[in-house]
Amino acid sequence: MQIERVVVIGAGTMGHGIAGQAALFGCQVALHDVDDARIAAGVDAIGKVWSKGVARGKVDAEAAEAARGRLRAAPDLRAAVADADLVVEAAPEDLELKQRLFAQVEAAAPEACILATNTSSLPITAIAAATKRPERVLGTHFFNPVAVMPLLELVRGEFTTDAVVDAAKAFGERLGKTCIVVHDHPGFATSRLGIALGNEAMRMFEEGVASAEDIDRAMVLGYRHPIGPLALTDLVGLDVRLAITEHLYREIGTDTFRPPRVLRRLVRAGKLGRKTGQGFYRYDD
Numbered sequence: 001m002q003i004e005r006v007v008v009i010g011a012g013t014m015g016h017g018i019a020g021q022a023a024l025f026g027c028q029v030a031l032h033d034v035d036d037a038r039i040a041a042g043v044d045a046i047g048k049v050w051s052k053g054v055a056r057g058k059v060d061a062e063a064a065e066a067a068r069g070r071l072r073a074a075p076d077l078r079a080a081v082a083d084a085d086l087v088v089e090a091a092p093e094d095l096e097l098k099q100r101l102f103a104q105v106e107a108a109a110p111e112a113c114i115l116a117t118n119t120s121s122l123p124i125t126a127i128a129a130a131t132k133r134p135e136r137v138l139g140t141h142f143f144n145p146v147a148v149m150p151l152l153e154l155v156r157g158e159f160t161t162d163a164v165v166d167a168a169k170a171f172g173e174r175l176g177k178t179c180i181v182v183h184d185h186p187g188f189a190t191s192r193l194g195i196a197l198g199n200e201a202m203r204m205f206e207e208g209v210a211s212a213e214d215i216d217r218a219m220v221l222g223y224r225h226p227i228g229p230l231a232l233t234d235l236v237g238l239d240v241r242l243a244i245t246e247h248l249y250r251e252i253g254t255d256t257f258r259p260p261r262v263l264r265r266l267v268r269a270g271k272l273g274r275k276t277g278q279g280f281y282r283y284d285d
């Protein structure tokens with residue numbers, strides 16, 4: 001089961017990241033979103049990631065040029081998936097939306113197509129239940145920034161076959177990622193641990209244990225994390241983190257996942273992190 005033709009649904013941070021890497025590593029990629037403007041913004045962002053990669057000496061200029069020819073905008077989802085080997089959905093974290101998309105894709109995609117979701121925490125089996133081929137559905141959870149982060153977390157739903165996991169693993173390795181295979185438990189391996197740390201850091205911030213800078217320094221300098229948990233929350237987006245922890249609190253029920261008050265307060269104020277210029281820190285550029 002060789003993956004050559006890939007459709008990515010959602011041209012936001014994760015979607016364009018995945019589409020860009022797949023095109024760079026030789027796949028034919030179609031990028032879909034709800035309107036032309038969003039697709040164009042995604043294609044533009046991919047170009048910027050490649051240019052930065054070239055400037056940093058990580059991406060070959062000719063390879064980036066060739067990748068441009070393998071990337072196309074796909075405003076018509078049904079047409080785009082008609083000959084796809086793999087569809088990766090990177091839409092917002094809303095179970096009903098994902099189920100609707102999977103049902104639409106299944107109706108137009110070839111029998112052998114693998115249907116993947118980039119969800120950070122929603123149940124793969126519930127998304128797969130919207131299709132008649134749950135054995136071909138799995139989670140392909142990438143990390144932001146996709147061009148740089150070396151992990152791909154593959155999540156097996158209740159019915160996912162070994163052949164589908166193997167094909168997704170080969171695809172991830174082709175994109176330069178190391179894959180881990182995780183069962184379909186809330187938050188998988190990465191989000192469950194990452195949210196636990198992030199929530200505790202936010203509660204410490206609320207209690208005045210230390211400044212945001214010093215809480216982050218504790219983990220960066222004391223534990224060698226590349227970035228502190230509050231700065232990471234700003235990078236991922238406070239709204240995204242709130243949605244994940246609300247879901248984990250419903251599913252797991254322990255206080256670890258109870259959404260911190262400061263997170264709710266900042267989200268209500270529209271302070272969503274880097275993308276809005278303010279979260280736990282301010283971003284003037």
Ligand code: CAA
Pocket residue numbers: 049050052053054056058059119120142143144145147148149191194226227232236240
């Ligand atoms: N293409 C290819 N390589 C690139 C690149 C590009 N566009 N841009 C940068 N790089 C390379 C750089 O050359 C550099 O490589 P070396 O280490 O070999 O020199 C490396 O990537 C780091 O780049 P920078 O030096 O520019 O950046 P940095 O040192 O400030 O690190 C970072 C940036 C990698 C984002 C770092 O801050 C980090 O690791 N942050 C944590 C990110 C993280 O935890 N992400 C996961 C979030 S959770 C998630 O995504 C999942 C979810 O479910 C929400």
